[in-house]
Amino acid sequence: MTTAAHTRTVKEQTFDVLRQYDLTTLFSNPGSTEVGFLADLPADISFVLGLHEGSVVGMASGSALATGRPALVLLHTTAGYGNAVSALATARANRAPLVVIVGQQDRRHLPHEPFLAGRLDGLAGEYPVWQHTPARPQDVPGAVARAWHEAQEGRGPAVVVVPMDDWFAEADDDVAQAAPRGPLAVRGGRTASDDALAALATLLTAADSPCLVAGAGNDTAAGWEALVTLAERLDCPVHQEPFGARAGFPQDHRLFAGHLPAVRPALREVLAPYDTVLTVGAAAFRQYTYAPGDFTEPGTRVAVITDDPEEAHRSPGELVLLAEPADTVRRLAPLVPAVPRSPAPHRPTAPQPPAPGEPLRAAHVLAALAERLDPNAVVVEETPSSRPDLHRLLPARAPLGFLSAAMGGLGFAMPAAIGVRNGAPDRPVVAVLGDGSSLYSVQALWSAAHYGIGVLFVVLANGRYAIMDRLSEREGSAAPAWPAFTELSVSTLAKGLGCPAERVEDHTALLSVLDKVLPTLADRREPLVLEVAVEADAHYSS
Known part of the structure; x- marks a missing residue:
């Protein structure tokens, strides 16, 4: 009795490419146009779920920046890709190399624009370093391989759009050879003359x-x-x-x-x-x-x-x-000849601890962190009104010791911190965010809790967009047009997402938590949200 030889599919061949390029961790929030690719996912491909596409791309960006290698993202068609555009823009500005596969409706009836058909060309503007829809299903594996090289060289997101039926098409081995044959196949670099x-x-x-x-x-x-x-x-x-x-x-x-x-x-x-x-x-x-x-x-x-x-x-x-x-x-x-000039050293001074009954300010929190934080720690920042204090009090003491959103948009820090710890599990990671900033990607806390990512999230909670309040004052406004949101409880939201959380409102309680958590941070496998009630500063200097 003879058995017919197995016919390899585009999907199987693509997984071979992913293994070859060490793209075996997949960050995604899946949709129906991606189900065929994800069904019976091979055991050696790790799936990391994010509850919003912005968090998906943010986690992948953090991982890519920590490892220096492209990370793999899978997005749903128009809705998913569209939700991710801001995060993709941040990835481009942060030089985070990403291979992004975007699902599309079945190729066989795209001319009739069926439900979920995406008009994907140009949706992310100029932020992808490369975007391509393969002409045939058999070109998909080679396109994914090229995307790795485009992402690595261009230091940003490289996008491959794949119609959902392509995964089950019969593979063509000859076409796969047209792509670069591995991560070291394309070499270059700019050397000064x-x-x-x-x-x-x-x-x-x-x-x-x-x-x-x-x-x-x-x-x-x-x-x-x-x-x-x-x-x-x-x-x-x-x-x-x-x-x-x-x-x-x-x-x-x-x-x-x-x-x-x-x-x-x-x-x-x-x-x-x-x-x-x-x-x-x-x-x-x-x-x-x-x-x-x-x-x-x-x-x-x-x-x-x-x-x-x-x-x-x-x-x-x-x-x-x-x-x-x-x-x-x-x-x-x-x-360059060595010339002694002996410039005056720069010595920032930490604020005095608050007196009993005096409210906490961001500078008190940052100074306490600075005294206790491992020099090898990564600080991921997204606290616009407190950024000058953070720069002054919490110096970066090792490469990748500080990370922020180069684009300036909010929603990066929380998922990026998760991705950094995922990509560099030996380094302590602390995210310092404002409470307003945290809401742009608070759902990322579920991923941190579910996958056991031991990040400390320090949320400076003043119940308002303090940076916007200050900018409004600069424009001569007596009061901002937007309300405060003092009813907000980030620690309550975190617990609802399955993430451990504590809220502190005085200096003694703050120091107690930091003294308990920070020494364990390098080995910690459980995230913690530390919501710290702080009074908004009356000024901001850019």
Whole structure:
């Protein structure tokens, strides 16, 4: 008796590609157009459920940033893809490589635009680094392989749209060979020429009072080491770029001089003492509210090192090197003579603990965290009104020690913290959020609880959009147009999602919880939401 040979399907071949590229953790909120792909999911593919597509993409983004490798996302057709657009925009701005498979209706009746048929081209605008709908089912595995390379090279979401019937089509082995054959098949990198390095070294050598600006693009172990070496040879201050999504330099180093302002008059004032400014891993200079005038005082020379072409082309620098930051700075440092300048060290001061009966403020909470937090911890931030205090009091002391949403939109921190811990399980992770911010992705807490992701979520609860209140005041408004939401209880919501939670309202209780939780955070397998009642600060400085 003979048995007919098994005919391999596109679905089976795609799973082979996913294994080859180490895309074996799948972040998703599934819909009917994806059920065929998910039915009988192989045992070696881990499924991570998020209860909203924004949280799905946020968790995947955190994982990708923690590992440095693309993460896999599966989204439903129009509704799911549309819900995820803001998170995909944040992933692009944060340089998080994602392979995103988006479901589509059955290819055989798409011309009749059936129920759930998606008009998906352009739905996410220019935020995907690549989007493709394969011409035939047999092209799907190769498209997924290419998406990995596009995501890795473009450092953002690469999207493949797959009609639901494609998964069951007979595979074509010849077509699969057309794609790159593995993660190392495409190699490249931007290396600065010797002439370009010599020109930059000449500029720095001629400087009497240089400073360095560290950006998110320098947030690697090699990047930190190289920039420390250069800073110590120049013996000059190092600032962090305005609104940086990651730290590009150890912020507890004696040469760290704080975060640059995000408005031009204040930026000019901070940079005025320097005749030469070199920005590494960022554009020169990212700002927030508009103000007229140049970024620097006349006569200040500006140079930039970045591997991002868009950052390079929008930087008003005298010399811009489009090259990998860590390698460039490592090669640059020996070309610059060591010059002792002994700048004054930057020593932020922590606030005094509140007196008995005095309300807690965000600075009290952040100072308590700073005293107790492991230097290797990752702090994921989404607290707009308290961000200056966080930058001042809670320095990043290791690469990936600080992570925020580069796009500025809310809803990133909570799921991203889960993804970071998933991707780097040996590192303690703390998310610091405002109560208003937490609501944009509060459903992510279910995923943290269900999958045993031991993140500490510190929610600074002031019952209002404090940053918006302050901005309204700047515009001369006597009172904001929106109400406070003091009835909100994030700890109650967390418990309803199955996540352990506590609420504290005084300094003694705060310290008690932190002393109990933080020493266990590296090994913790249960999340905790710590809702801290704080009084909104009366001012905010960007």
